[in-house]
Amino acid sequence: NAGVTQTPKFQVLKTGQSMTLQCAQDMNHEYMSWYRQDPGMGLRLIHYSVGAGITDQGEVPNGYNVSRSTTEDFPLRLLSAAPSQTSVYFCASSYGRPIMNTEAFFGQGTRLTVV
Amino acid sequence: GQQLNQSPQSMFIQEGEDVSMNCTSSSIFNTWLWYKQEPGEGPVLLIALYKAGELTSNGRLTAQFGITRKDSFLNISASIPSDVGIYFCAGQRGYQKVTFGTGTKLQVIP
Numbered sequence: 001n002a003g004v005t006q007t008p009k010f011q012v013l014k015t016g017q018s019m020t021l022q023c024a025q026d027m028n029h030e031y032m033s034w035y036r037q038d039p040g041m042g043l044r045l046i047h048y049s050v051g052a053g054i055t056d057q058g059e060v061p062n063g064y065n066v067s068r069s070t071t072e073d074f075p076l077r078l079l080s081a082a083p084s085q086t087s088v089y090f091c092a093s094s095y096g097r098p099i100m101n102t103e104a105f106f107g108q109g110t111r112l113t114v115v
Numbered sequence: 116g117q118q119l120n121q122s123p124q125s126m127f128i129q130e131g132e133d134v135s136m137n138c139t140s141s142s143i144f145n146t147w148l149w150y151k152q153e154p155g156e157g158p159v160l161l162i163a164l165y166k167a168g169e170l171t172s173n174g175r176l177t178a179q180f181g182i183t184r185k186d187s188f189l190n191i192s193a194s195i196p197s198d199v200g201i202y203f204c205a206g207q208r209g210y211q212k213v214t215f216g217t218g219t220k221l222q223v224i225p
Contacts, residue, residue, distance in 0.1 A: 004157075033212075035215075040217060041217060042119070042121075042203060042215040042216055042217040042218055043158070043203065043205075043215040044215075045212055045213075048212065058212060059212075090157050090158070092157075103148070103160055103163050104160065104213070105160075106150075106157030106158045106159070107157050108155070108156055108157050109155075109156070109157050
């Protein structure tokens with residue numbers, strides 16, 4: 001049981017490049033989410049999904065796209081990377097019932113630098 | 116967006132000392148969660164609280180759901196070096212998204 005797996009662990013992008021951060025969970029969780037962590041800012045929600053085929057925006061969605069074609073996978077796409085997107089990105093999952101996103105399990109994070 | 120204020124922002128303590136930290140909000144929450152993040156890792160859930168006034172322990176950790184539902188507290192007794200990390204509180208109202216605090220960075224001096 002691997003839990004929540006994020007790839008890659010580290011990435012350097014040039015401004016304007018695109019890339020996809022991968023997230024997979026093997027716990028059959030309904031709820032998955034993406035956060036970014038910046039110094040002094042805590043964790044801020046980018047996008048979330050309450051199940052396959054359903055996604056919604058979080059607190060800081062601009063510049064990011066997501067899709068949820070399967071229960072297991074929830075990739076995060078950066079369409080045109082900007083230096084302001086330099087951050088540590090965390091994917092999380094939880095059962096979604098009875099209360100959405102309580103007791104979330106987090107991946108190890110992807111450290112992204114945009115130059 | 117909604118903010119959770121955590122204090123202190125950071126603390127240095129001697130091994131064996133007790134630690135207290137808290138989290139306050141301007142809004143009422145139905146659920147309070149406490150996570151610990153170690154360097155290079157994702158946050159790990161320590162304690163979940165679902166009822167106002169609830170006091171829950173997990174080993175040397177004890178957390179309380181404030182009576183006003185606008186605050187929560189985390190205490191660590193007899194700290195050890197492996198307690199080092201960043202402690203995050205998180206709050207949730209109903210089925211809404213979880214809001215995280217800015218974290219308390221704990222360093223333990225052996």
